[in-house]
Each structure stands twice: as structure tokens, then as C-alpha cells.
Amino acid sequence: MATHLRSAGKKCTVIGGSGFLGQHMVEQLLKKGYTVNVFDIQKRFDNDRVQFFLGDLCDKEALLPALQGVSVAFHCASPAPSSDNRELFYKVNFMGTKAVVEACKEAGVQKLVLTSSASVVFEGTDIKNGSEDLPYAKKPIDYYTETKILQEKEVLSANDPGNNFFTTAIRPHGIFGPRDPQLVPILIQAAKSGKMKFIIGDGKNLVDFTYVENVVHGHILAAENLQKGSALCGKAFHITNDEPVPFWAFMSRILTGLNYDPPKYHIPYWLAYYLALFLSLVLWLLSPLVTIKPTFTPMRVALAGTFHYYSCERAKRDMGYKPVVSLDEAIDRTLQSYPHLRRAKA
Numbered sequence: 001m002a003t004h005l006r007s008a009g010k011k012c013t014v015i016g017g018s019g020f021l022g023q024h025m026v027e028q029l030l031k032k033g034y035t036v037n038v039f040d041i042q043k044r045f046d047n048d049r050v051q052f053f054l055g056d057l058c059d060k061e062a063l064l065p066a067l068q069g070v071s072v073a074f075h076c077a078s079p080a081p082s083s084d085n086r087e088l089f090y091k092v093n094f095m096g097t098k099a100v101v102e103a104c105k106e107a108g109v110q111k112l113v114l115t116s117s118a119s120v121v122f123e124g125t126d127i128k129n130g131s132e133d134l135p136y137a138k139k140p141i142d143y144y145t146e147t148k149i150l151q152e153k154e155v156l157s158a159n160d161p162g163n164n165f166f167t168t169a170i171r172p173h174g175i176f177g178p179r180d181p182q183l184v185p186i187l188i189q190a191a192k193s194g195k196m197k198f199i200i201g202d203g204k205n206l207v208d209f210t211y212v213e214n215v216v217h218g219h220i221l222a223a224e225n226l227q228k229g230s231a232l233c234g235k236a237f238h239i240t241n242d243e244p245v246p247f248w249a250f251m252s253r254i255l256t257g258l259n260y261d262p263p264k265y266h267i268p269y270w271l272a273y274y275l276a277l278f279l280s281l282v283l284w285l286l287s288p289l290v291t292i293k294p295t296f297t298p299m300r301v302a303l304a305g306t307f308h309y310y311s312c313e314r315a316k317r318d319m320g321y322k323p324v325v326s327l328d329e330a331i332d333r334t335l336q337s338y339p340h341l342r343r344a345k346a
């Protein structure tokens with residue numbers, strides 16, 4: 001059945017709809033004819049076609065009005081990984097997600113699609129073409145990821161066909177695109193302050209970077225294919241660009257595209273890792289006196305210096321997923337969208 005027919009008359013709620021991914025979700029859902037509610041802790045855009053509900057997702061009572069009459073809820077809210085706030089990650093990603101599940105059931109929502117993360121299986125060592133069958137990380141790279149694991153387990157185990165409640169999780173990796181507040185802005189900030197001189201390791205490690213519209217496409221396909229007896233029920237799916245790329249080639253392309261020099265000196269992976277670890281220890285000791293957010297954390301060094309790319313064969317097979325925007329086109333569109341980060345040529 002054509003997508004526009006399947007989506008006719010569908011009403012959905014995007015929890016976290018004011019965020020980077022959330023806003024792109026809202027735009028595509030509206031284009032596909034959905035009626036869209038946004039539930040978020042803040043309102044970051046205006047759109048007459050969207051009904052906004054402001055509140056904290058940890059509060060079930062606040063969520064309920066946003067879920068009335070809705071058939072699909074997309075849960076893509078999370079504190080930013082860089083907030084580095086243990087209590088907040090636990091409260092929002094774990095306890096809050098329990099509240100989301102409860103509220104969906106109480107409001108009679110039939111489908112819940114969670115935005116998880118491919119990092120739930122990443123322990124800081126190489127993953128090449130990893131499938132969804134990899135076990136959850138026993139030692140997740142940070143506390144954000146630890147709570148993404150708890151969150152994903154909570155949502156997948158809530159799948160309950162007997163009560164007409166179906167759940168699934170999308171695991172994207174390295175989302176980028178227009179309005180992303182993380183990847184490109186952090187990279188350019190690091191370049192501006194002269195920190196992007198070194199390639200960690202030999203620079204050959206392949207990584208997935210996934211264009212935001214492909215991530216959105218995966219979520220919408222998941223919602224449309226999630227039904228009684230489908231292979232999606234209670235399962236997680238990688239959504240990638242299906243074009244793994246050397247981490248440092250990708251970074252260099254963004255840097256040169258915005259008129260910054262690419263990194264050219266190599267530093268051994270373990271040296272970078274232990275330097276970052278030492279730096280975080282020093283900053284932790286100094287934290288009662290001063291708060292400094294380092295650019296290079298052990299987590300970022302691990303992400304920058306290892307292979308970690310994932311197979312999206314399961315999504316292709318079970319929901320007919322195929323990236324809709326190629327990596328080349330995605331990078332061009334992203335570069336175009338950041339004129340304010342472009343360095344004036346000397």
C-alpha cells in the first residue's frame with residue numbers, strides 16, 4: 001500500500017519533537033499527511049499545523065493529554081550526551097521512559113517507536129558490520145549509553161500484542177544534518193581553538209554517520225510496519241547510511257568544506273586514550289573549584305579511533321528500509337546549512 005494512503009488519518013506524538021531529530025521527524029511526518037503533536041520540555045519552533053504540549057516526560061500526568069487519540073508515539077527525547085549528568089540520564093532515559101510506556105498504555109496508544117542508539121553494543125573496541133544480535137555492552141562507554149541500554153530494554157520488553165500495544169527501537173549512529181547542535185558545531189569549535197591537528201590512530205577506521213532524513217525515514221517505516229505478528233515487535237533495528245566511511249575522512253570533509261584545515265599529524269590511539277583519561281581525572285579533581293568541559297573525552301577518543309559500523313540488513317528485510325539520501329548528498333546539504341560556521345577565506 002502506498003505510504004500516503006497508509007498514513008492517511010494517522011495521528012502521532014513526537015516526544016522530544018523540539019530537538020534536532022525531533023524537528024526533522026515533525027517535518028517529514030507532516031509531509032506524509034500525519035497529524036502531529038509535539039511533547040517536549042521546551043518549544044523551539046512555531047508551526048500552526050503542530051499542537052505543542054510542554055512538560056517533563058518523567059511526569060506521566062503531563063504526558064497523557066499529548067497522547068490522547070494518538071495511534072503512534074515516537075520517543076526521541078534525551079538529555080544531550082555532553083551534559084554528562086548521571087542523575088539526569090537515569091531520571092529521564094530510564095525512569096522517564098517507564099513513564100512514557102505507562103502513559104502510552106493508559107492513553108490507548110497502539111505503537112511506540114523508541115530512538116535508541118547503535119552505541120548500546122559498543123564497548124570502545126572495533127565493531128565491523130555489527131548486527132542487532134550483538135549483546136548489549138557490559139561496559140558501556142559512558143553513563144548516557146548505560147541509560148540508553150536500560151531505556152531500550154524497557155521499551156522492547158513492553159511489547160504486548162495481547163493488549164494491542166506494539167513497541168520497536170531504532171538504533172541510529174552518528175546522526176548529522178542541518179540544525180544538528182552536536183557533531184558539526186563541536187568539530188568547528190575544536191578546529192577554531194586549534195585542537196583538530198591530530199588523527200587518532202592510522203585514520204583507516206570505518207564508522208557510520210547517518211543523515212538525519214534517513215534516520216527519520218527509518219522511524220516512519222518502523223511505525224508503518226509495526227503491527228500484530230510483524231517481525232518488528234519487541235525488536236531493535238540499526239538505521240545507517242549503509243556507507244561506512246573512515247572517521248577522519250568524514251571529519252576532514254566537513255572541515256575543508258567549511259574552510260578549515262584537516263588534521264594531518266597522527267597520534268597513537270592508546271596515547272590519545274590515556275591522555276584523555278588523565279585529563280578527565282584532573283578535571284574531576286578540579287571540579288569543586290572550576291567546571292571545564294574537555295573536547296577530547298575518553299568516550300570521544302574511542303568513537304574517533306575505532307571501527308564501529310553496523311549492518312542495516314534487518315531493517316532492509318523487515319521494513320523495506322533503504323537510505324533515501326546518499327552520504328555525498330548528505331554532506332553537501334549539511335555544509336550548505338551552516339553558513340555561519342564557514343571560515344572566511346584569508
Ligand SMILES: NC(=O)C1=CN([C@@H]2O[C@H](COP(=O)(O)OP(=O)(O)OC[C@H]3O[C@@H](n4cnc5c(N)ncnc54)[C@H](OP(=O)(O)O)[C@@H]3O)[C@@H](O)[C@H]2O)C=CC1
Nearest residue numbers: 016018019020021040041056057076077078115117174175
Ligand atoms: N545525535 C546523535 O548522533 C544520536 C542521537 N541518538 C538519540 O536520538 C534522540 C534524539 O537526539 P537529538 O535529536 O540529537 O537530541 P536533542 O537534544 O536535539 O533533542 C532531544 C529533545 O528532548 C528534549 N528533552 C530532554 N529531556 C526531556 C524531558 N525530561 N522531557 C521532555 N523533553 C526532554 C530536549 O530538550 P533540551 O534540549 O532542553 O534538553 C530536546 O528538545 C535521542 O534519544 C538520542 O539519544 C541516537 C544515536 C545518535
Ligand SMILES: CC(C)=CCC[C@@H](C)[C@H]1CC[C@H]2C3=C(CC[C@]12C)[C@@]1(C)CCC(=O)C[C@@H]1CC3
Nearest residue numbers: 081117119174182183186187190295300303304
Ligand atoms: C574527535 C572530535 C572532537 C570529533 C568531533 C565530533 C564528535 C563531537 C562526534 C563524532 C561522533 C559523534 C557521536 C555522538 C556525538 C557526537 C560525536 C562524538 C554520539 C555519542 C551521540 C549520541 C549517541 O547515541 C551516539 C553517538 C555516536 C557518535
